[in-house]
Amino acid sequence: DTGVSQDPRHKITKRGQNVTFRCDPISEHNRLYWYRQTLGQGPEFLTYFQNEAQLEKSRLLSDRFSAERPKGSFSTLEIQRTEQGDSAMYLCASSLDSWGSTDTQYFGPGTRLTVL
């Protein structure tokens, strides 16, 4: 078990470009979460998947953001027409949802996005 991995670790892009991030969760985990963290703040929830189904989306997730988790394994987060306000650390977390136990989330190292 190598933990949650994210790729790329850093991304610099120009305003208006599209970017896509990938997250590979811990292999047996059925839940996958995306969070965004800006400087001086704690992570803020964006969206989450139970297997391949996207079950909840935050109001922070504008129409320019889309997330997928085909086949219930890895996930991608795409941002279209990036804006400078999208600059942040994008964190992925995974957990094993099992009946009667607490859903403990394990985080990846994050993707640092800088929009110029």
Next chain:
Amino acid sequence: TQLLEQSPQFLSIQEGENLTVYCNSSSVFSSLQWYRQEPGEGPVLLVTVVTGGEVKKLKRLTFQFGDARKDSSLHITAAQPGDTGLYLCAGEGVGSQGNLIFGKGTKLSVKP
């Protein structure tokens, strides 16, 4: 809207001192997790507390969940420079689908 207030925001202490970080809310949480985060990295889980009044110890770190499950504290005994980092508390709301609500964090600096 559920919020978690962490205090203090910044803490700078000498090696060997004790410290306590607080995490407070007006809302009830079904569980609360503490993470430590290094610059440029993701949060690393330290502990999960679930039961009101629960106390968990992890070496020199002691975590407590309030009786009403609205607050928590992290106490570090004899802090070491290796304890330096951002400490985040995160709560799972009652009836939520599992998404965590985070505090803003406490940035701890332990000087040798």
